[in-house]
Amino acid sequence: MRKGIWQEFDGYQDIVEEIKVSRKLGGTIAPAMINAEEYIRQLHPDRLELCVNGIIEETPSTKTLRFVSKDNYLPPFLAGQYIALYLEVGGIRTSRPYSISSPPNQTGYYDITVKRVEQGLVSNYLLDHVNRGDDLVSSGPQGNFYFNPIIHKSTKICIAGGSGITPFMSMIREIVDCGLDRTVHLFYGNKTDEDVIFHEELTNIAKRFDNITYLPVIEDPTDDYSGACGFVTSNLIRELLGDIEDKSFFICGPQGLYEFCLPELEEMGIARRKVRQEMYGAPLNIWEYPGWPEAVNKDDIFSVKLRDGRQLEARAAEPLMVTLEKNNVVVPSLCRSGECSMCRVKILSGKVFQPAAVPVRKSDKQFGYVHSCVSYPIEDLEILI
Numbered sequence: 001m002r003k004g005i006w007q008e009f010d011g012y013q014d015i016v017e018e019i020k021v022s023r024k025l026g027g028t029i030a031p032a033m034i035n036a037e038e039y040i041r042q043l044h045p046d047r048l049e050l051c052v053n054g055i056i057e058e059t060p061s062t063k064t065l066r067f068v069s070k071d072n073y074l075p076p077f078l079a080g081q082y083i084a085l086y087l088e089v090g091g092i093r094t095s096r097p098y099s100i101s102s103p104p105n106q107t108g109y110y111d112i113t114v115k116r117v118e119q120g121l122v123s124n125y126l127l128d129h130v131n132r133g134d135d136l137v138s139s140g141p142q143g144n145f146y147f148n149p150i151i152h153k154s155t156k157i158c159i160a161g162g163s164g165i166t167p168f169m170s171m172i173r174e175i176v177d178c179g180l181d182r183t184v185h186l187f188y189g190n191k192t193d194e195d196v197i198f199h200e201e202l203t204n205i206a207k208r209f210d211n212i213t214y215l216p217v218i219e220d221p222t223d224d225y226s227g228a229c230g231f232v233t234s235n236l237i238r239e240l241l242g243d244i245e246d247k248s249f250f251i252c253g254p255q256g257l258y259e260f261c262l263p264e265l266e267e268m269g270i271a272r273r274k275v276r277q278e279m280y281g282a283p284l285n286i287w288e289y290p291g292w293p294e295a296v297n298k299d300d301i302f303s304v305k306l307r308d309g310r311q312l313e314a315r316a317a318e319p320l321m322v323t324l325e326k327n328n329v330v331v332p333s334l335c336r337s338g339e340c341s342m343c344r345v346k347i348l349s350g351k352v353f354q355p356a357a358v359p360v361r362k363s364d365k366q367f368g369y370v371h372s373c374v375s376y377p378i379e380d381l382e383i384l385i
């Protein structure tokens with residue numbers, strides 16, 4: 001190229017002047033960059049200021065909270081994603097992820113649908129103490145439990161349990177609202193027929209749309225119930241669908257659902273890596289996991305020393321993050337399931353137990369970082385946050 005040819009380009013002098021001004025005043029030379037940064041911040045905000053605009057009683061144990069934005073703007077999301085609510089309950093500053101149950105085409109609000117967990121800190125607070133007009137803070141939409149047309153087949157077999165219906169509700173609502181060319185076969189397991197969330201809406205959708213089928217499956221039905229009973233088994237899926245070729249599998253719900261249904265899918269020849277599985281919190285019975293040291297009892301207490309000299313008491317069966325939160329030490333968090341890596345802390349001495357499936361980066365392993373939401377003390381610890 002001829003030397004100095006760029007000096008002949010249109011606008012060259014303007015750019016030179018802008019660079020001069022920028023160097024002198026320390027500003028950016030590209031106003032467009034500011035717009036791009038602002039745009040990215042709007043798409044992926046760290047925090048959302050929300051207000052409860054409505055509360056819908058779904059079942060005796062479940063409510064939908066409808067949030068609108070206090071800034072009149074909610075970032076777009078993909079059906080299946082979640083927000084993490086940040087709140088203080090009983091003096092403990094904590095967070096909990098909740099899938100958005102409203103569809104992404106509904107841009108005016110986010111719905112989350114919360115099911116009561118016995119003794120649960122946040123679910124009980126949200127159900128019993130949050131009212132219309134209350135303000136809450138959340139993360140922006142997060143997570144990768146969504147339909148990806150490059151990877152997934154347009155026909156999905158979805159298995160939900162209890163409150164795990166919420167991401168599927170968002171997906172199904174989007175499909176029918178927007179007329180998307182996708183098919184969903186939904187199997188939805190619950191303890192009793194009274195626990196089934198969105199039953200009427202799902203029944204109506206399945207009646208109206210050929211591309212949505214819906215089968216509730218009840219473990220312990222009342223006398224009035226006449227549908228499928230028991231659990232979502234491979235036989236049930238085969239009976240209803242016959243051929244499972246060319247279909248993608250999605251599953252979301254409490255731990256028991258995975259423990260039962262994943263082996264059932266394997267029995268049908270579906271490898272685990274082919275099943276899109278939503279994380280659903282820290283393991284409930286960590287001491288039953290492979291690799292848990294026999295010598296450690298779930299109720300053993302270990303000490304956790306912080307860099308500021310404080311010494312905390314930690315129960316072996318409780319995630320390190322929960323111990324920290326109970327002691328007013330807040331670690332950044334989103335998924336609370338070991339996936340997002342927001343909650344990493346460095347173990348300076350001592351050992352924690354982390355389930356083998358937790359996706360820890362090689363460099364984190366090398367330098368002693370763990371995901372505190374799914375790490376359990378099995379020795380006295382010294383940590384760096």
Ligand SMILES: Cc1cc2nc3c(=O)[nH]c(=O)nc-3n(C[C@H](O)[C@H](O)[C@H](O)COP(=O)(O)OP(=O)(O)OC[C@H]3O[C@@H](n4cnc5c(N)ncnc54)[C@H](O)[C@@H]3O)c2cc1C
Pocket residue numbers: 082096097098099100112113114115116117118119120121122123124143163164166167254278279280281283284335336337
């Ligand atoms: C990505 C993601 C999306 C989620 N979406 C939803 C949703 O749409 N609706 C919803 O209701 N929940 C959802 N959850 C679960 C939610 O984040 C909380 O874990 C749940 O509300 C319980 O919180 P808690 O503070 O009441 O219970 P905690 O005080 O955290 O726990 C109390 C006890 O219950 C156990 N426990 C915790 N979670 C569950 C559970 N889900 N089922 C049974 N036992 C449990 C704990 O191990 C503990 O023993 C989601 C979780 C994840 C990771």
Ligand code: FES
Pocket residue numbers: 332333334335336337338339340341342343344371372373374
């Ligand atoms: S909060 Fe996501 S890995 Fe711990």
